[in-house]
Amino acid sequence: MNPVRSSLTFRLIQLLVGLFALLCVAIAQIGRGTLTGTIADPSGASIPGAAITLTHSDTGVKMSGQSGSVGNYYFSSLVPGAYTIDVSATGFREYTQRGLTVSVGDIVTVNITLQLGATTDRVVVTAEAPQLKSDTSEISTAVASDYILDLPLTVEGTVRNPVYFMSLVPGYTGEVVGGFWANKVNGGQWYGTDIYVDGSTIQLTRPSIPSFNYGVSVEAVQEFRVQTNGFAAEYGRTSSGIVNLVMKSGTNMIHGTGYEFLRNKALDANDFFANKGGIDNRSKNQHDYGFVVSGPVYIPKIYDGRNKLFWMSSQEKYRYPGAGFALVTVPTDAFKHGDLSALLPGTIIYDPATCNLGTCVPFTNNQIPESRFSAVSKNVISLLPKGSDSLVNNAQNITKNPVDAYFYTEKDVNVSDKQKISGSITRGPKNSNNTSSLGPIYSDTGGTSTTYIRLSHDYIFKPNLLNHFNYGLSRSPDARNVNTAGLKQYQPSALGLNNVPDLTFPGINWTGTSYLSRGSEFSRFVNQTTQLNEDFTWVHGRHNLKFGADVRRQQFNVARRENGSGLFEFNPQSTADLANVDNPGGHAWASFLLGIVKSSNLRVGINVRNQWNYYGMYAQDDYKVTSKLTLNYGLRYEIPYTVAEAGDRLSGFDTSVANPGADGRLGAYVYFGKGPGRNGRRHPQDTFFKSFGPRFGFAYSVNPKTVVRGGYGISYSPLKESGYAGEDTIGFAAQASPSNF
Template sequence: MVSRNFGVGRMVATALCLAAAARLGAQVSTASLTGIVTDPTGARVPGVRLTLTNEQTGVATTAESSASGEYTFALLSPGRYTLSTDAAGFKSASWPGILLELGRVTRLDITLQLGQVDEKIVVTGEAPLLESETSTVGQFIENRTITDMPLNNRRVGEIMALMGHAVYITGDVIRPRYTIAGSRSDSQQWLIDGVNASNIALEVSQALFNPPVEAVQEIRVQQNAYSAEFGNSAAGVIAMTTRSGTNRLTGLLYEYFRNDKLNARNFFASTRPPLRWNAFGGAAGGPVIRNKTFFFVNVEFQRQRLSNVRTLTVPTPEQIRGDFSKTTTAAGALIPIFDPFSNHPNPANPSQILRTQFPGNVIPPSRLDAAAVRIAALFPPPNRPPVNLAGASNWNAANTNALNITTGTGKFDHHFSERDRLSARIIVHDFPTYNTAAFPTPAADPNASSSDRRAFSYLFNHLHSFSPTFINDLRFNYQPRRFHNMSRGLGENWPSKLGLKGVSDRAFPRVDVAGYTSLGATPHERVQIPIHDTHLVDAVSIFRGSHSLRTGGELRLARNVDNFYQLVSGQLSFAIQATAQPGVANTGNALASMLTGFVSAASVRSTDELDRRAKYLAFFVQDDWKVTRNLTLNLGLRWEAHTPRFDANDRINGFDRDKINPVSNTPGIVTFANRDGYSRSLYNGDYNNFMPRFGFAWKVPFLSRTVVRGGYGVFFGPPLPGSNNTSAGFETSGSFSSPDNSLTPAFLLRDGFPSTSRPQLWPGYGAVPVGQPVRFAPEFLEPNRRIGYSQQWNFVLQRELGWLAVVEVSYVGNVGHKLPGPSVSINQVHPSQMGPGNAQIRRPFPQFGNVTTVTPFIGNSSYHGVNVKVEKRFSDGLNFLGNYTFSKFIDDVTSDQEVGEVGGIQDIYNRRAEKALSGNDVRHRFVYSSTYELPWGKGRRWLTRGPAAMTLGGWALGAIVTLQAGSPDGLVTQVNTTNAFNGVQRVNLLRNPTLPKSERKLERWFDTSAAVAPPPYNFGTAGRANLISPGLATLDLSIMKNHRFLERYNLQVRLEAFNSLNRVNLEDPGRALGAPTFGVITAARSARTLQAGLKLTF
């Protein structure tokens, strides 16, 4: 929140003038055809009438070659076309079967033949595959690949895993996450039919829709140096078009299913978890009025019941009774348990605090806290042998994750005339989930929760041609949705049953016991209704001579109403340090700490209704200038701005680091929207986001099948508040923590939570006098935050090989600045003041607990990658795409999602120490995908008739091979002994912890003896990234048998195998020094999964 306002009128006016003065020719969801008309001598021919006809819809568009002989057809629906010419003194000619792809300018130069107009010739052959008009690095995926590849979940988002410079991170059926060319997954732009399909209500680039493959026609991913038409993304653009109807009535019905009886057992599971998975639906499309009006509809239902096997660490019955006489380290050494209330000074060193060990390492029954005993009884009992002497992974069971996904798509296209085209499209998505409990007490299971998600997208697109060289494209998209998340135990009065005081009975409390599984799911409940995203974009394309120009603007409006009962019944944290000898490693146990009632940290939170809103405004210009027949320049400029987020009811807090707090007389006060001279916004606006774009494409004259391309651009991402937590003063909340690293408790469990009554909204809000136990932990967004951006460049060499194949070598560079990092507390003790005793009074803001800046834009990154691609478009029954990427990715902040685990910030005062290999650094990656129709049967090369054609014909194969190196991991301590209230504590390394391959075992994947805990009150000296996790190797296969009958019907029987060779792909080892799982691998990725399908098309 800020105390000053920014005017944007001058910048907006500048951008408007700039946009009004230019014209450009890129496109979001359409295709273009361009070229030069010449006579047999090579002279350019003006005034030639050209007609381009869509072969599926019959819709025709006309154009005329310019004075320089150039022609352009823009903003066309992707598909196959026939081009015909008509010019006096030349023979009429036609070029059938021209494939125009989504987001691509296809070039087709024409040479006319002398003769009479009534003499007709037909020219056969495919349009060139070379990208000779643009500098963008990306990938186009045709419909056949989308439908025939073995794609897990049958969703188009899986397609991105086939591309170079891209790595899959994580995600669910609807929200897949990738890192593209050194970018962050939270900064991508998802587009469907040219409009936003991302979560702009939270100002993050999170996919809202991941349509089934049967609903999508084509996909194009732009990875680096894309046109100025694209913005709000520093991490690539994923654009797709939904299918449209044609002059032919077509349809399909399909069902795919999986069952655990068909699958292999996971390497770490004793049995195959029960699975029932079905995806079924249908589609139909065709003409309403031939050559004029068309429709398409698709509906899919996906039902899944999956038992999720979990291996966790739970207390033994002896430990629950307070008996820790058999609790040891992984090496078998007894872990002493000390009385947390026996603190006394060391006679030999009075500054050192000592504790007394419980006799026999057993907590006397009279010392057990009653509420803690009730809570401990809710842990499930061990049901399997532990993997080591420390008792790790001694419980294994499955809970069922239920999904009931319904997705529908409907599209209507109407051509009023050659000048006007209208398209309307709706997407409906219903995605409820329900996770059953595996714990004996369902409410205690941290995985037991359910959610109700629904989203809609309504698109209206009007295309108007003032002339063949002046076209306007107007799009409007409205996306309402809702989200309701619920934990188990709502309304069951669990705090009263457990004897936990001071919190609401609404939900089961969250209990975190270090070294063991947690109890209770979070958040307790969240209701986001309504959520609205509105997107308006208008662009004009004008063609003048050798210039193809386009200009336009965008407006996005976002609203998110949020009722968040995050921790309405409280969260309790119990630390090892409470029953440890201060400063001595391998002492103490967090369950023992809980049984004594020693609470190290706790929080409670429930907000009033929030109504957060934001706007986005952008203008762009792009000129694709054909300098010569062989050289094209792509010149663009974009300006965009996100207005600062605000709450309709001013329920927002900020934080002023400099103002003196009247309660503590120290710097730091909580501020409130529209009060005391502070504005309504979370932060200042960032209005200087100008983004130049430059690129070239040169078709080498003496190598007619070779193109050299290159480009550079600046790209800003979304503002990413991502959180509604900045609502202090408008919530029931409290944050309590030990002031001295668990020498004294935050409070005693038997006393319950301290009072959380709401204080008045004033500069002393939430503060306490220095030295008193803190009660509040503010969260805020930096008032002068600046949106992160990247500078991207590329150099590409592309060569056409013939037989519809190309080879491409691309170098991509990407340097990021002001990138979003993890939320971090700025209330860390300075390293010069670290030491024993009460650290709370040494914090910069001792009147508060953690003071957290949410998603600070503080990061930097660099990526350099070379990709070799060989691609063959479908012909003669075969297509394939192969990519090998060699890259290096460095950053200094952890991304929102990472392949590896390098951890958060250790010391906010020494950010330079954070620079290391990114958790998303994958040094080597090879992926090959292909579909192949076997050359037997009717219409193929051999065995074209008779019984052999029936039996052997119609078979097809699909395959995806993925070979991927591991990603970096970082080693940290389980027990943070810095006493500095910092994020993590890294280890000290005595040597390189990586073991030779021959010495790696599941129970010791790396040299655990190479890592030691830093001395108390010191940071670890190791960097963020210390070792490389296991890699990935999979082969996915599909086998299809097509049987045609009654001329127009085709029945396809299909079998798919994911990880068909059942290779064990291990997950990361445990990386917390002192934890029972340190250095131990306890999980693997999915084993072989079979999927069968049946599809009828007509």
């Protein structure tokens, strides 16, 4: 596929969906829950055309509708919370039921019987909706806000993560794999669970980094639901269930909460076995604190936003004043001036310039004249930390560790009974800096700064016709570099090191010594997912029909330079007499002073922008066959395009191509893209165009206390990036071995 055409196609789809949303006037919250049921008279006969009003108890936001031709009604895209339903029909008493609780991703069934009488009379019921779900074959578990706030989460080395509440769900399996928390449900694949925050995925492109949460505060979560089986056709791209997190929103009342979770050695007890062994096993001091505040937009005498415009803001900070302590050795002052006599008599330093036919002459008294020093080595020495005069001098290396912080802001607009708008932005920086007391050469900076942006819109054309649009951006950059980045005096050019990029202080390794060494990493990684969803709901008779499209672009941008300013290894062999088998001598520091590099590595040009476009569409019908039997069936179709690089900087081995350098035998290295020397393809793999995902399920209510469910479905795992995306870039990236130290 032409890369320009592919990019334009994606942007055109984004533009069309965006224009459609603007024609609907605005943007609102993702569909979160559904309330459905039937309106009947005392004999059980359906009542069509009954007027229904649904009111959110906390915000006063109303939705209006009518019962259908068979007495059924259907309200979707409901914000989780408590609702009041009012029903009226000619010849019947008005009916009000309060305390209906709708959860995220939930389908709540409330069947209402109207009593004969004057419409001026009213029947009021205060009771929650039945918890037994009789209209869906889906198996799921909701974790409500009171559980989220009341149940403990570990505060041990990192900020609390609401996704860890998945462990409450039947069928959950979780463990730490490679330093990352991995999970799956119902025997699915590791990292196969798709996680949604306010209706858009936070799924990343690398399997070795799960969709962990950096950016959502526990205190800001309203609730979440884990869908493990039998989910509708509107969901795909998962092999291990769906997690739906919904954030809190503002209400008609101003609410505020402040909190701090504190762990302190002074308050913790040491355990028995640690006490017996003389070990202090108490927790390090940790602070997890923040606030959540929400309410209506209200400006006295100017604007009253109650029932219309709401806001919510939260902030969570985590402080873990951890520190590391180690005793390390650095070169002595005498070594820095070329005096290595302290190594005698055990280690002799030989002059490599005198070696002739395997025989070398040692430096007098192991002293190297400063006139023989490499100019680069002289400049490096002036920047190294000072140690004592002992060969093992126990310099103190003290490191300090990170602070995490989450920030979240949301606004909701109730334009009218027909139209609602919502938007939110979340920032979640997670630092992993290590500052050394030995200076910037031995310090590093890193961290992930997650950003979630959500925009959505709901519009009710008719009581039985609803359109929902949702846009989501999830971006997670990851930075890693030593702290000499940007400091002029530490750059290779300032040291006299030519033809090496000015990124950081060059990495140096003294083989055979206990000297503290460091690389020269300066890398940047960015995971990003953009998602557009358009969903249309039509209630027709006994059918609740839903149609929609799901468009996504995932990106993994890599500027990978672990040794961006080079890694230089100095070895004792360069100043040894190799002919003397019993005691060849030599020392890596002496080789360093003379500028004799044994080996080196320099990464050049690994800059990759891998992209995956995904297009999905679905149709779903929930058919109420009888008052006891509901059928849920649908079909999802997906086109998951394989990886393409933005600048066509991909290459690989193709077993079907004749190799001109091997007498035409099959198997040659090829370069993707169009133009001279390219194979005309943009994607290394073929796209699978047969991703049909049928869904079928039923729910049968045997009696008010028993529901039997069953279902069948096919869903497809998303395509993932292996490693760090730099494996297939031969010809566009390289590793050099400079020796001009």
